[in-house]
Amino acid sequence: IECALKLARYHSGRQNIIAFFGAFHGRTMGALSLTASKPQQRRRFAPLVPGVTHVAYPDVYRKGEQDALACARYIEEKLFKTTLPPEEVAAIFVEPVQGEGGYVPAPTVFMQELRRICDRHGILLVADEVQSGIGRTGKWWAIQHTGVQPDIVCMAKGIASGMPLSVTLTKAEIMDWVPGSHASTFGGNPVCIASALATLDVIEREGLLGNTEAVGNHMQRRMADWPKKHKLVGDVRGRGLMIGVELVKNKETKEQASAERDRVVELAFERGVLFLGSGPNTIRIAPPLITTKDQADIAIDVLEECLEMAGK
Missing domain, CATH: 3.90.1150.10 (Aspartate Aminotransferase, domain 1)
Structure with a gap:
């Protein structure tokens, strides 16, 4: 998530990020700034990374199917017209199924509307598939259930069957930063990579x-x-x-x-x-x-x- 956050700002040249209430993106400072699921996760860690705005995630159970479109359109029809200029937004981070927010799948129409908004305003759509990816929902990525293609995908957890590995996946033209802009001491660990390759092989081979x-x-x-x-x-x-x-x-x-x-x-x-x-x-x-x-x-x-x- 830290990589995706940095990349979104670097590639776009913009500062602001939109995330959702109920989201869990991690506990390092950037990811924590996007997280909004429990107060104890953020308490006494301020100031967090500036420039993050949280908006409502659809609650179809309580508010009905219409809440899916309402939540997405609030961004464009209210937020962008009052406090957050769209040309200053680098990315929208979303979990295709909220993990810590109650295991809530994102409605298809909600994801499609987010994609439309991002396309219209040149904003990157980032799918956090750390919990929902690598086959957990019956597809490689939970976002595939909605027919929406994100600009950046974040994955970890199940990808290496318990070995520590995370991946930020995007197109070459988006990951356009110069060498040294981002790195990790243990990134690309051969043992973890081997575990991930074996995991992907088993998922495919065993159906x-x-x-x-x-x-x-x-x-x-x-x-x-x-x-x-x-x-x-x-x-x-x-x-x-x-x-x-x-x-x-x-x-x-x-x-x-x-x-x-x-x-x-x-x-x-x-x-x-x-x-x-x-x-x-x-x-x-x-x-x-x-x-x-x-x-x-x-x-x-x-x-x-x-x-x-x-x-x-």
Whole structure:
């Protein structure tokens, strides 16, 4: 993310960046300046990198499908006409599926509108695929589900199966900085590169993109009726094996059920299944890409049992 941030400013000659509330882009100073998911991630680290403006990310569950276009158009129709001249914006950073913001997939129309805005104003569109990339959603990149092509893609985590590696991918004409403008002491580590190449080979050779899509669809079909069936479940959403189950105290007010979410995760842990929270009240489901339908069923059965217990 630091590389993408520096590159966007260098290539464009512009200073300002747009990011989204709920986003998590990292904890180093530049990436942290883009992050807006939890106050404890930013507390006592100011001043952060200047020139970052945060705007709302679509919340279709609470505000409906119309929120997708509304959030994107706010940038052009309000922000650019009041406080942020578009010719001074270098890039828009977006997660095609928000990781720490509640496992929220970006609606297709939202991403398409961002692409239109960027094209119109000469702004770079940066896709943070650190959590959602390398097959996690059933495609190499989550943004592929929307048909939108970004200018820069950031990837890490799953790309090297646990070895430390991150990549900033873009066109040669965008990465036009002179040698020495950006570097990393351990960048291009041969062992990590070998691990990444092996990972990509396994994903292709074993058909893990197809498996991720099939098992993910199977899991979402099993959970599709949970908002009606379970007292705590407000929404089930996701792509591939990147699924979020949002818990609420009340189906009408959609008040976030944070303590209940934590209790469900704890109960599942006691039964041998690991889940993790995402955002204030969502359970993230992100099993390995090799997960079978039978294994997924075991996890879903345990989660359903824990939801029933926590909802009593």
